[in-house]
Amino acid sequence: MQAKKRYLILLSAGACLLLLSYLGGVQLPAASRSRHDRSRTGYRPDQPWPHFSDPLHLFSPVGHTDTEEYNLHISPRQKRDGTASVYKGKRCRVDSCFDFAPCQRNGFKVYVYPQQKGEKISESYQNILSTIEGSRFYTSDPGQACLFILSLDTLDRDQLSPQYVHNLKTKVQSLPLWNDGRNHLIFNLYSGTWPDYTEDLGFDIGQAMLAKASISTENFRPNFDVSIPLFSKEHARTGGDRGFLKYNAIPPLRKYVLVFKGKRYLTGIGSDTRNALHHVHNAEDVVLLTTCKHGKDWQKHKDARCDKDNAEYDKYDYKEMLHNSTFCLVPRGRRLGSFRFLEALQAACVPVMLSNGWELPFSEIIDWNTAAVIGDERLLLQIPTTVRSIHHDKILSLRQQTQFLWEAYFSSVEKIVLTTLEIIQDRVLEHGSRSSLLWNSHPGGLFALQPLVTNSHLGGFEKLCIKPYPKFTAVIHAVSPLVSQSQPILKLLVAVAKSQYCAQIIVLWNCDKPLPAKHRWPATSVPVIVIEGENKVMSSRFLPYETIVTDAVLSLDEDTVLSTTEVDFAFTVWQSFPERIVGYPARSHFWDSNKERWGYTSKWTNDYSMVLTGAAIYHRYYHHLYTNYLPTSLKGMVDQLANCEDILMNFLVSAVTKLPPIKVTQKKQYKETMMGQSSRASRWADPDHFAQRQTCMNKFASWFGAMPLVHSQMRLDPILFKDQVSILRKKYRDIERL
Numbered sequence: 041m042q043a044k045k046r047y048l049i050l051l052s053a054g055a056c057l058l059l060l061s062y063l064g065g066v067q068l069p070a071a072s073r074s075r076h077d078r079s080r081t082g083y084r085p086d087q088p089w090p091h092f093s094d095p096l097h098l099f100s101p102v103g104h105t106d107t108e109e110y111n112l113h114i115s116p117r118q119k120r121d122g123t124a125s126v127y128k129g130k131r132c133r134v135d136s137c138f139d140f141a142p143c144q145r146n147g148f149k150v151y152v153y154p155q156q157k158g159e160k161i162s163e164s165y166q167n168i169l170s171t172i173e174g175s176r177f178y179t180s181d182p183g184q185a186c187l188f189i190l191s192l193d194t195l196d197r198d199q200l201s202p203q204y205v206h207n208l209k210t211k212v213q214s215l216p217l218w219n220d221g222r223n224h225l226i227f228n229l230y231s232g233t234w235p236d237y238t239e240d241l242g243f244d245i246g247q248a249m250l251a252k253a254s255i256s257t258e259n260f261r262p263n264f265d266v267s268i269p270l271f272s273k274e275h276a277r278t279g280g281d282r283g284f285l286k287y288n289a290i291p292p293l294r295k296y297v298l299v300f301k302g303k304r305y306l307t308g309i310g311s312d313t314r315n316a317l318h319h320v321h322n323a324e325d326v327v328l329l330t331t332c333k334h335g336k337d338w339q340k341h342k343d344a345r346c347d348k349d350n351a352e353y354d355k356y357d358y359k360e361m362l363h364n365s366t367f368c369l370v371p372r373g374r375r376l377g378s379f380r381f382l383e384a385l386q387a388a389c390v391p392v393m394l395s396n397g398w399e400l401p402f403s404e405i406i407d408w409n410t411a412a413v414i415g416d417e418r419l420l421l422q423i424p425t426t427v428r429s430i431h432h433d434k435i436l437s438l439r440q441q442t443q444f445l446w447e448a449y450f451s452s453v454e455k456i457v458l459t460t461l462e463i464i465q466d467r468v469l470e471h472g473s474r475s476s477l478l479w480n481s482h483p484g485g486l487f488a489l490q491p492l493v494t495n496s497h498l499g500g501f502e503k504l505c506i507k508p509y510p511k512f513t514a515v516i517h518a519v520s521p522l523v524s525q526s527q528p529i530l531k532l533l534v535a536v537a538k539s540q541y542c543a544q545i546i547v548l549w550n551c552d553k554p555l556p557a558k559h560r561w562p563a564t565s566v567p568v569i570v571i572e573g574e575n576k577v578m579s580s581r582f583l584p585y586e587t588i589v590t591d592a593v594l595s596l597d598e599d600t601v602l603s604t605t606e607v608d609f610a611f612t613v614w615q616s617f618p619e620r621i622v623g624y625p626a627r628s629h630f631w632d633s634n635k636e637r638w639g640y641t642s643k644w645t646n647d648y649s650m651v652l653t654g655a656a657i658y659h660r661y662y663h664h665l666y667t668n669y670l671p672t673s674l675k676g677m678v679d680q681l682a683n684c685e686d687i688l689m690n691f692l693v694s695a696v697t698k699l700p701p702i703k704v705t706q707k708k709q710y711k712e713t714m715m716g717q718s719s720r721a722s723r724w725a726d727p728d729h730f731a732q733r734q735t736c737m738n739k740f741a742s743w744f745g746a747m748p749l750v751h752s753q754m755r756l757d758p759i760l761f762k763d764q765v766s767i768l769r770k771k772y773r774d775i776e777r778l
Contacts, residue, residue, distance in 0.1 A: 129221070129247045133264050134467045137247040139223050143186035148465040150177040151185035153215065156192075162203045165193045167277045167453045168227055174671055177461055182217055186468065187461075188224045190215075196230045197241045209243035221246030225464065228252045229270055230375070236309055237374050251460045253401075254377035260399040263467060266460050269401040269450060270377035279745015280451030283443035284363060285388035292366070292436040297325040298392065298427055299361040300369035302380065304330035304349065306341045313371045313394055313417045318345065326424050327361060328369060329353045362387045366435060367413065367427045369394060385411075385446040390438045392423060402449060404463055405479040411441035441480075447698075448484030452745055458486055483696045489668050508618045511543035512592035512611055512657060517581045520598060521553040522560055529598040530562055536594065537564035538604040541611045543590050544569060550576050577679035581653075582666040582689065591618065593663070597654035602706070605774035610704050613756050614657040621693050621701035623656025629737060629749050638737045638747060640687070640730075649749040650690040651701035658693065665692055674743055677736070683729060684736035691740045691748055700752035705761060705775055 129137055152169055155161065161169075172178055172189055179185055192211055196203040205211075212218060226248050232238035239252075239259050250261075253270040260267060298320075305311035317328040331353040332346045362368065368384035372395035381401075384391040391412040393400070400408050408414065413430075415423055430438075449459045462485060466473035479485040514536045518529055529547075536542055544566050549555055550573035561568055569587055573580040581595070592614060594607065602624070614622040626648035632639040666675075666689060678685045690701065741747050758772040767773045 129245065130259075130261065132247055132249075132261055137222065137264065138249075138468070140468060142184075142223070143468045146179075146184045146186065148177060148186050148461075148468060149179040149184050150175070150187045150189060150461065151179055151182045152189045153191040153217075159192060160203075160205070161191070161193045162195055162273070164229070164271075164273050164275075164453070165195045165227070168195075168457050170277070171454045171457045172461070174673075175458060175461070176668060176671065177465075186223065187464065188217060190224070190226065194226050194228050194241065197228060197232070198230045199233045199242070201230065212243055218246075221248030224248035225460075226250055226252075227268075229268075230254075232375075234374075235307075249464070254375035255399050256376060256397045257399045258397060263404075266463055267399040267401050267403055268456055268460060269382055270375075270379060271382060271453065271456065272379055275382075276452045276745065278452050278454045278743070280447075280455070281386065282451075282746070283386055283388055283446045285439060285443045290436070291432040292439055293432070294364045294366045295325075296327055296361060296365035298367045298369055298424060299327045299365040299389075300371065300380070301327075301329045301353065301356060301358045301361060302331075302371075302378075303334050303373070304332045305374065306332055306343060306346075309374060313420065314373075316420055317369075317371070318349070319421060320424055323352075327356060327365075329356060362389055365389050366439075367392050369423070371395065372398065372417070382446075382450055385442045385450060388439045388442050390435065390442060392427060394420065394423075402459060402463065405459075405474075405476065405485065406445065406449070407476065407480050410480065411438055411445055413438075444482055444484070448482075448486065454745065455486065462486060483698070487665065487669070487696050489664060508591035508615060508659070510615070511541055511590045512539075512594045512614075513543055513588045513590045513660075514545045514594040514596060515581065515585075515588070516545065516547050516596045516598060517550060518547055518598045519550050521551055522556040527598075528601060532596060532598070532600055532602065533568065534562055534564065535602060535604050536596070536607055537566050537568075539607045539611070541608060542566050542594075544587075546571060546585065546587060548573050548581055550578075550580060552576065575679075578682050578685040579666070579675045579679050581685065582663050584660070584663040584667055588660050588663070591659055592657055593660045594657050595653040595655075600655045602655060603774050605772050606706050609758055609772045609775065610657055613702065613704050617702055618659055619697050620699060621651045621653070621656050621658045621690065622704060623651040623653070623701070624704060624706045625652040625655055626650065626701075626703045627652060628751070629747070638734075638741055640733045640737050647751045647753045648703055649694075649700055649751045650687065651703055653686040653689050656701075658689075662689065662693055662696075665696070671743065674740065677739060681732050681736070683732045684740075687733060687736050688740055691744060694750055695744055695748035698748075698750065700750040700754075702752075703755045705755060705757040 150172055152172055169189065169191065177187075182188070190212065192208060193203065193205050194208070197208075198204060218224070221244075224247075226241070226245055228241060228250060229252075231241050231252070231254070239254075239256065250265040251268050252265065253268050255265065255267050300317065302314070304314045304317075306315075314330055317330055320326060321328040329349070329352055331350050332342055333350050333353075362383060366389070368380065368387070368389035368391055370378055370380045370384060370391045370393050372378065376395045376398035378395070381391055381393075392415050393408075393412055394415045394417050396417045400406070400412075413427060415426070449455050462474075474485050474488050478488045516529060516532065516536075520527075520529075522529070533545060533547070536545060545564070545568045547561075547568065547570045549570055555570060555572060561570070571585065571587070574583060592611065594611070596602075606624070610622055610624070614620075627650040628641050628643075628645055628648045629650070630639045630641060631637075670688070670692065674688060678688055694700065758770065758775060760770045761772075762776065763770075767776070770776070
């Protein structure tokens, strides 16, 4: 009996061993594989079963990953993992896939490949390339470049799109400077195609960075890629429309609490969230409308709700909803991004994001919690309750921030592209990168030039926001030879030097004659520094001279007539408004409807929009902006005409502040004084001078994309000015004397 039991046990054990060998659970010596094979499949001695955290494509049927039958049985996420091999630089970061050497050697310069004959290019991509070529970063020399931009259109990589560029892989690989994409930036708005819309661009990007719309957090490479917003071909190239928040309503509530109007997808990716919106719609203050009436064969796929949804959809005007709602729902579409995002920002309608896994635009620099509500697609039914619970103060703050972000970074293709380049520059030149505060507060990072923002000696951007140093540097622009001791420039120099706030005087000698001898200048209690102008051009008066050590700059023409009292009063006013131009001679602009162009006028009217820099005080940081922010084309125009430099400075300061300059009261009429001087009389009497200034106005407005000048009716006078009290009680009594 015992022998029989032992026999049965032995037989059972042998059967089990054979069964395990058949199933592959135990490796017999005859069937064992090499160590190399084991390591390749994830085999480990302490782990006999397959390691299922390994890449899924290793377990896919060989030779069947691209077949239609196989694709129908895997999820979109599995497909994204399966196509991840396209991004061979998926682990790329700036430190590992970017060559810093040319950037450190030549600065942050961007090269655009020459356009190839016969290659089609979309209007949107042409706008991107034109922006780069017109920017301060552009270089036509690839040897000087830090970053390279393809001239091949990569914006639309949907194979069903008419804008799709075929054979892009071959074309890119044949570029002589491609170098596996190193130091290249690729712009993309649309990737993948129906039905799954993956993020595959259809060619190997190598080590190139992506500036991509609708990019997922899964595929986004931090500190390497840049998430950009999805924008339409109608999006303005420059300037762009202002935000729609005209005034701050208290409480900040509108007709609707939450709105949405858009397509509903009956099948495929992106359909779940929009199909569920009808559960939240109440047709009162929560209006969420969808239509399935889109596409060629929508009727073949229509469901029982389509007719009702379509009828409700047609009852509402989208713009009316957008401008009269506190919150705007931004659900994902076929891709993660949506046009609704930028539309909501512009309309001061707080975006409520419903797109799980979307890396929000410019997330590296923008704190979206201050301008949007980040929702979860799985918690759709809780959205109305959530937005209703937000306090009125918070709503007002959110709406204000939407306007700032729209106008600072999103209102035009130009701003989107320049923001992208500035982000990359901050990474490359990390020592001068801008803080989160600068990016997220007015006027924004684009006006905080790098590396100037960190150099306190040069007058960093942050100093615009703090109390300025209580002294000024006078810069007198001299264009006439010094032939007499009675010339206005010498009287002006003496008057300015007597000011209690004057730290030093710089005479910018832009005259063709040699510099006068040192003894020709009057003796003063403050240092007088004479500098010969660079190339004798008008723009040299706004160069960021290192000799300017104060925050305030008093800009003066050589024939300006000001008393010490007027200088003191103007500086006192400027200390309260250090971000603006404060001065005496005022001018204005207007729209000429007959000629359909901007006009310039020096007539005495009830308002003004410019204060000329012939007698004005402003922050020295604007010298840096004028020199480094404005394009060479505008400064070249000013230098060629020897005119309009004051207008251009006013355009720049108003573009930064969104505010008008400030005019202060003076003793004498600047216009009459100016016309009485011989040194500049010929210039102002020249009939071409006024016509040139009209041309400048329109040229400048074209580059800025809109008219930045703001009208004002405010003039600041000294306390007790013209009051019927003793003159001895008045601090600035000389201003009242004729």
